[in-house]
Amino acid sequence: MDSIFWFIPIASLLALVFAWIFFKSMMKESEGTDKMKEIAQHVREGAMAYLSRQYRVVGIVFLVLLVILTILAFLGVQNPFVPIAFLTGGFFSGLCGYLGMKTATFASARTAHGASQSLNRGLKVAFRSGAVMGLVVVGFGLIDIALWYLILNNIYDHNIFGLGLKVAEEVGLTGAWSADFVANGEWTHAKMVHITTTMLTFGMGAxxxxxxxxxxxxxxxxxxxxxxxxxxxxxxxxxxxDPRNPATIADNVGDNVGDVAGMGADLYESYCGSILATAALGAAISMNSGAFNEKAIIAPMIVAAIGIIFSILGIFMVRTKEDASAKNLLNSLLVGTAGSSVLILVAIAVMAYLGWFGWGIFGSVVAGLIAGIIIGQGTEYYTSDGYKPTQGIAKQAQQGPATTIIDGIAVGMYSTWIPVLTIVAGIIAAFGFAGGFTDFSEGVYGIGFAAVGMLSTLGITLATDAFGPIADNAGGNAEMAELPKEVRERTDALDMLGNTTAATGKGFAIGSAALTAMALLVAYMEEVRIWLKKVPELGNKFLEVTGAESLTKATIQNFVDYYELNMFNPLLLAGLFIGAMMAFVFCAMTMKAVGRAAGAMVEEVRRQFREIPGILEGTGTPEYAKCVAISTKGAQREMMVPSILAIAVPIFVGLVFGVAGVIGLLMGGLVTGFTLAVMLNNSGGAWDNAKKYIEKGNYGGKGSEAHKAGVVGDTVGDPFKDTSGPSLNILIKLMTMVSVVMSGLTVIYSLF
Amino acid sequence: MDSIFWFIPIASLLALVFAWIFFKSMMKESEGTDKMKEIAQHVREGAMAYLSRQYRVVGIVFLVLLVILTILAFLGVQNPFVPIAFLTGGFFSGLCGYLGMKTATFASARTAHGASQSLNRGLKVAFRSGAVMGLVVVGFGLIDIALWYLILNNIYDHNIFGLGLKVAEEVGLTGAWSADFVANGEWTHAKMVHITTTMLTFGMGAxxxxxxxxxxxxxxxxxxxxxxxxxxxxxxxxxxxDPRNPATIADNVGDNVGDVAGMGADLYESYCGSILATAALGAAISMNSGAFNEKAIIAPMIVAAIGIIFSILGIFMVRTKEDASAKNLLNSLLVGTAGSSVLILVAIAVMAYLGWFGWGIFGSVVAGLIAGIIIGQGTEYYTSDGYKPTQGIAKQAQQGPATTIIDGIAVGMYSTWIPVLTIVAGIIAAFGFAGGFTDFSEGVYGIGFAAVGMLSTLGITLATDAFGPIADNAGGNAEMAELPKEVRERTDALDMLGNTTAATGKGFAIGSAALTAMALLVAYMEEVRIWLKKVPELGNKFLEVTGAESLTKATIQNFVDYYELNMFNPLLLAGLFIGAMMAFVFCAMTMKAVGRAAGAMVEEVRRQFREIPGILEGTGTPEYAKCVAISTKGAQREMMVPSILAIAVPIFVGLVFGVAGVIGLLMGGLVTGFTLAVMLNNSGGAWDNAKKYIEKGNYGGKGSEAHKAGVVGDTVGDPFKDTSGPSLNILIKLMTMVSVVMSGLTVIYSLF
Structure with missing residues (x-):
């Protein structure tokens, strides 16, 4: 193994060490008054109650899936490592959610307390706490990958479970097990294909x-x-x-479970998925030059490790003077993120100059990083009240809610052009830089690097994301604890800053989801090819045509021909239509779910106002826990059907329409889901800020007719931007992951 | 030429004759009181003013396009007949719009007068007038096709312009022109490919x-x-x-220009497009069995002609008793449409039994017809107040506008599953019945027949569509002419009936657009192949690979390989993303356009209320014409940018991303545009009916908070269902048509 490999676990551990340091330093801050502590305690308990219930439900789903995967493994239509890989992916993702949320709920009162001293102090506590989440995600993500890589390599190299010999037989090496096999390039190549495709399935757990x-x-x-x-x-x-509102604790808990834990799990998945998919592609092409080249496999992990180092550095670059304004703070966050991006590029350029990376990979990483920044800026333009689109919605609000809604939807739809054209340019640039127009397979490998590049700064960008809800909660804490007005004003300033970074973060999340899905799509092809080889009835026929073992232009062409993966195949077309539909139906389900769960909450709050004496005068105590329980129960109940749909449809399409149908489904889901998600995120963000723009005193300010219309827009936008839109990221990736894991079933079923 | 061909022009002329008869019989009805006549006159003038202005603007656009097409023809990157074909398509479509609108505006007062006698009499006038539109569209559509077919055949057969010899040289016949050439199967095949692909471009005019x-x-x-x-x-x-409202005439004019002329032009285009595309595919496969077979080319026209005959019969089947209830009326309309569908199927089955059609074609037509019915019923379920989805929106309206909007959007998104799965099933069934799983090219030909089958009843279904706005206008006329309340009640009953048929009609329009686009997509491939043959530098290389001349599975496979039309080609992927984006951006533009134009109208109405003395007391006369002018001007101004975009983007994508990019663009636009259009249509329809459901007295009835929220939903839904949603049909088809016509440019440009 190349000694540079050790850089990967070291960087991951460094991330975890700094996460620990930031956590400790945050915990040293004072939590403020007893009242503040008590409120924070309520929120913490609510969040943890949600999480423990969530993990119980998810645990059952995992159990069911585990049984299915194990049965499939026994039947031989599944790699035997898959069930375990599936579990660790889910476990680490859950662990990140737990740690991130724990930190966030510890940080809110401390941020409020910090803000009572100065804006800068508030920022520091909130941002460092967000950084815990960012570093935990990248640290656990990469260490898990590195560990599996080490373990599996050792299992094969030492022929544990007889796996080394199996590989040897595959590549035509005869005789009993011999340590010499390991030195054989073909053996190592075949091993790497086994290892990376197994590791890929751990993404399904995540x-x-x-x-x-x-x-x-x-x-x-x-x-x-x-x-x-x-x-x-x-x-x-x-x-x-207001503490008199029984749902207020639930509301604060919601910021944590949605914006911290949800966002964290989403990006954890993209992060691991992009690295694993690129590694799998690397293994597939590692023999293209004739001799085996391990660099192709560990290169994406190295890029991620470099990203971690400079993300940590970037976090330290976020510094402001004591009397900083909100604008200063935003600039200082930008210095941190932009600084780490530039440093990462320099580091990779140096390595390319030294010959470790190809310049093509450097180009692909640049394409991914720049695409991420452009998408973020585009989101900013369409959703910030500093620009025309959002101001236009506020202006329309003067004519009532109907025109507010129409204009907001139009703004969201318009705004899709920037991310779509950026992703298109990014894909083609990454493909071209990596040499795709000469050899297709190299180009696809480059697209993987664009995803890895975009996500390389995740350690710091996730920090700027997670910081928003922490500031929001700090504001809630300040309000409920009746701190002086200036504290709330400061936390509001932090919150608005958080809104800006959150909107950018959402663009970033969907952009990386698209690139990751692209890389996974090709990895799907690799999985199918491996199954084809295992099933003689199909495999022989396929291998006759294919000839080559490594992934080359010719192999891809043969694969395409074999499955008729062209635009005139009605099965592929059927998948394409169903994919587009899935995006819409999935959104409908999550929107309806919010409506129903919110309805139950409304009933409960009304009941408490009616039945608890003195609640509105502040003498009676609301039953916060009941509202928390209702939200928790509602969320658990409502998430089941859309989630099961997202898992079941790719399997179903695979069985009915075959591989061509699956490819269509994934592409249709990707392009429609991507565009729809951008529209939902940006419409929602623009409505939110249009309302705030009116509240600043424009078009009549608070209480005016325009403001009422603005509130309607904001309410409509809530499920758009915080439920349905972000959920589409996962839909896109999960459908691909399920297809990858279930490829054996699809291939073998098609025999009957 | 097969003597059965003459059935086609005869059926077309029959349609025009009956259109004339229905028009005359409608004109014989009394137009009622002087006041009624005066109002009808205002609307008629407004509508004609709009139309003449519209045609002037469109005339300029046509002129520009004509110049471009002619230049391209001179440069040799365009078939020389294209400019003329383009013009006739546009001319006949415009003529249908003119005649349909003329009829509709003559019919409104007559319908109101009829309704003052009985509901049945009102229905009769309105429906027969709608039938004029329906029959004019199918009549002119098919006669134009038949005429071109005749003329072009004669030009080639008699070697006019030396075209016959040119074809002879193409297929390797040597020597001077000889009449014997015409008897040669290969010569005829090549001729037919020329003719049908030329005719296809007349679709671009439409x-x-x-x-x-x-x-x-x-x-x-x-x-x-x-x-x-x-x-x-x-x-x-x-x-x-109310006649005191200055915009009321403009509003009534709007029903005519949007729902009559707009819908008519939309379906005229689908109708011609589906027949022409299928004929072109027929020409392409007409040598597949070894000997040339003209039936393959005229079969789609025959199906259309059969459809015309039984549509006329169906129109006569719509009869009710004098004291019929609204439910009776709906049933009687259903008898007409279902009756003609069944008769068409029987006729085609008989012809298949006699061996004229293959049973595969019969199967494809059945698939198309049934798919049309299912989509219509699905639309009915999701938008009628007789079912849960719409009632649910009304229930949510109690909680205010925000939940009304969220629920309506969710309903629209949900509702996509029926049309998508139906189209998928329809495509696969039509493909399979036609033998696509044995030979691909036959299957695609079958998909064309599904589109032709779905549209075969257009003569009567368009009548049930156009009848709605006529009834709506009749209601307006009754209101303004202050007729007794019972008259308005009767026209309202007719209007509601019209809403049901209109919703079904919209589903039908988008369904047929999807199938037509599919067939056109393959026709695009044929066009590209023809250009490849003409350009030696590319063509020879391609022909070396292809070998075959007729469209077979092998030819398609070679085409796919040549342009790498697979899902791993980043150029195709780029097109796919851009196609999805186009649907959203185009919607955004049309929505914004409505907002701006409506804003100008609001200003004008306010101004008149302010400045004209006695206007609200009924003593001052509003300046109706000014409002008509504002709507006209606004529409003309606002329609330019989205329209130019729809024409320019496919050309641009072709030049930048090549053929693979265009195919991606068309597929992305198709699947996303289709799903989005269904969502917009159904959300809009459901909101409209939810409001009406509340007005019937549910959840507090008129004036309640729920009603106010319902009105907001209805207003948001207006541009959804009447502007953006239906415009997407055209976007999908036009982008394909432009690609077809500009294929020469794309192919030749790619040389440089």
């Missing part, structure tokens, strides 16, 4: 966990939010985060 | 005309509607269609 985190968290947070607002703000006329 | 009719009409009608409602109903508190 995907499944992410699905429940995103969908469940998204439903939870919006049910609580809408429920709290409709009865509290609108009917009873009490302000947001 | 598409371009349809685009402006749909987009312009859609913007016009909603600008007038929203403008009239916002100031008249909401601000001034006067009822709908």
């Amino acid at each position: 995907s499944t966990q992410a699905l429940f985190a995103r969908v469940g968290g998204g439903i939870y947070t919006k049910a609580a939010d809408v429920g709290a607002d409709l009865v509290g703000k609108v009917e009873a006329g009490i302000p947001e985060d | 598409s371009t005309q349809a685009l402006f009719a749909r987009v312009g009409g859609g913007i016009y009608t909603k600008a007038a509607d929203v403008g009239a409602d916002l100031v008249g109903k909401v601000e001034a508190g006067i009822p709908e269609d």
Whole structure:
């Protein structure tokens, strides 16, 4: 093994060490008054109650899937390592969610306390706590990958379970097991294909966990939010985060489970998925030059490791003066993210100069990083109240809710052009830089690097994401604990800063999901090819045509011909249509789910206002826990059907329409899901900020007709941007992951 | 020429004759009181003013396109007949719009007068007038096709312009022109490929005309509607269609230009497009059995001609008793449409039994017809207030506009599953019945027949569509002429009936657009192949690989390989993404356009209320013409940018990303545009009916909070269902048509 490999676990551990340091330094801060502590305790308990219930439900789903995967493994239509790989992916993703949320809930009162001293101090506590989440995600993600890589390599190299010999037989080496086999390039190549495709399936565990985190968290947070607002703000006329509102704790819990745990699990999945898919592609092409080249496999991990180092550095670059304004703070966050991006590029350029990476890979990483930045800036333009689109919605609000809605939807639809053209340019640039126009397979490998490049700064970008909900919660804490008005103003400034970074983060999440899905799609082809080889009835026929073992232009062409993967194949077309439909139906389900869960919350809050004496006067104590329980239960119940659909449809399409149908499904889901997600995210973000723009005193300010219309827009936008839109990221990736894992079933079933 | 060919022009002429008879019989009805006549006159003038202005603007666009096409023809990258074919397509489509609208505007007062006698009499006048539109569309559509077919055949057969000899040289016949050439199967085959691909381009004229009719009409009608409602109903508190409202005439004109002329042009285009595409495919495969077979080319025209005969019969089957209820009327319409469907199937089955059609074609036509019915019923379920989805929206309306909007969007998104799965099943069934799983090219030909089959009943289904706006206008006329309340009640009953048939019609329009686009996509491939043959540098290389001349499985496979039309080609993928984006951006543009045009209308109505003395008391006369002019101007101005985009993007994508990019663009636009259109149509329809459901007295009835929320939903739904959704049909088809016509440019440009 190349000694540079050790850089990977070292960087991962470094991330975890710094996460620990940041956590400890945050914990040293004071949590403020007793009241603040008590409120934070409530939120923490609610969040943990949700998480433990969520993990129980997810545990059952994992158990069912584990049994299915194990049976499939016994039947021989599944790699035997898959069930275990599936579990570890789910476990680590869950662990990140737990740690991130724990940190966030510890940080909120501390941030509020910090903000009571200065804006800068508030930022520091919130941002460092967000950094814990960022570093935990990248640290655990990469260490898991590195560990599996080490373990599997050793198992094969030492012929444990007889696997080494099996590979030897595959490549035509005869006789008893011999350590010499390991030195054989073909043996190593075949081994690497085995290892990386096995590791890929651990992504399905992460995907499944992410699905429940995103969908469940998204439903939870919006049910609580809408429920709290409709009865509290609108009917009873009490302000947001007022302690008299029984749903207020649930609302604060929601920010944590949706925006912290949900976002974390989503990006954990993209992060691991992109690295694993690129590694699998690397293994597939590692013999293209004639001799085996391990670099092709560990290169994506190295890029990720470099990203970790400079993300940590970037976090330290976020510094401001004591009397900083909100604008200073934003600039300082930008210095951190942009700084780490530049440093990563320099490091990779140096390695390319030294000959370790090809310049093609450097180009692909650049394409991915730049695409991420452009998508973020585009999102900013369409959703920030500093620009025309959002201001236009506010202006339309003067004519009532109908025109507000129409204009907001139009803005969201318009805004798709930037991310779509950016992704298109990014894909083609990455493909071209990596030499795809000469050899197709190299180009696809390059697209994988674009995804890895885009996500290389995840350690710091996730910190700027997770920081928003922490600031939001700090504001809630300040309000409920009745801290001086200036504290709330400071946390509001932090919250608005968080909104900007969150909108950028959402663009980033969907952009990376698209690139990861692209790389996974090709990895799917690799999985199918491996199964074809294993099933003599099909495999022989295929191998006759294919000839080559490594993934080359010719192999891809043969694969395409074999399955008629062209645009005139009606099975592929059927998949394409179904994929587009899935995006819409999945959105409909999550939206309806929010409606139902919010309805239950409304009933409960109304009941408490009616039945608990003195609740509105502040003398009676609301039953916060009941509202938390309702949101929790609602989210758990409602997340099941869409989640099962996302898992079942790819399997079903595979069995009915075969490989061509699956490819169509994944592509249709990708392009429609991507565009729809951008529209939902940006419409939602623009409505939110249009309302805030009116609240600043434009078009009549608070209480005006325009403001009422703005509130309607904001409410419609809530499930758009926080439930349905983000859930589409997972849908896109999970459908691909399920297809990858179930490829054996599809291939073998097609025999009968 | 097969003598059965003459059945085609005869059936077309029959359609025109009956259209004339129905028109005359409608004109014999009394137009009622002087007041009624005067109002009808206003609407008629407004509609004609719009149309003449529209045709002037479209005329300029046609002129520009004509110059471009002619230049391209001179440069040799365009077939020389294309400019003329383009013009006739546009001319006949425009003529249908003119005649249909003329009839509709003559019919409204007569329908109102009929309704003052009995419901049945009102229905009869409205439906027969709608039938004029239906029969004019199918009559002119098919006669144009038949005429071109005759003329071109004679030109080639008699070597006019030396074209016969040119074809002879192509197929290797040597020597001077000889009449014997015509008897040669290969010569005839080559001729037919020339003729049908030339005729196909006449679809682009129809598409371009349809685009402006749909987009312009859609913007016009909603600008007038929203403008009239916002100031008249909401601000001034006067009822709908009140003569004191200056925008009321414009509103009534809007129904005609949007729902009559727009819908007619849209379906004219689908009708011709599906027949022409299938004929082109027929020509391409007409040598597959070894000997040339003309039946393959005229078969789609024969199916259409059979459809015309039984549509006329179906129109006569729509009869009711004098004291019929609204339910009776709906049943009687159903008897007409279902009756003609069954008769068409019987006729084709008989012909198949006699050996004229293959049973495969019969199967494909059945698949298309049934798919059309299922999509219609699905639309009915999701948008009628008799079922849970729409009732659910009404229930959510109790909680305010935000939940109304969220639920309506969710319903629209959900509803996509029926049309998508139906189209998928229809495509696969048609493909399979036609033998596609044995030979691909036969299957694609079958998909064309599914489109032709779905549209075979157009003569009567368009009648049931166009009848709605006529009834709506009759209601307006009755209201403005202050007829007794019972008359308005009867026209309202007719209008509601019209809403049901219109919703079904919209599903039908998008379904046929999808199938037509599919067939056109393969026709695009044929065009590209022909250009490849003409350009030696590319063609020779391609022909070396291809070998075969007729369209077979092997030819398609070679084409796919040559252009790498597979899912791993990043150029194709880029097109796929851009196609999905186009659907969203195009929708955004049309929505924004409605907003701006409606804004101008609001200003004008407010100005008149302010400046004209006695207007609200009924003593001052509003300046109707100014409002008509504003809607007209607004629609003309706003329709340009989206229309040019729809024409320019396919050309641009062709030049930048080549053939693979174009195929991706068309497929992405198709699947995303289809799903999005269904969502927009059904959300809009459901909101409309949810509001009406509340108005019937549910959840508090008129004036309640639920009703206000319902009105917001209805207003948001207006541009959804009447502008953006229907415009997507045209976007899908026009992008394909433009690609077909510009294929020469794409192919030749790729040389440099």
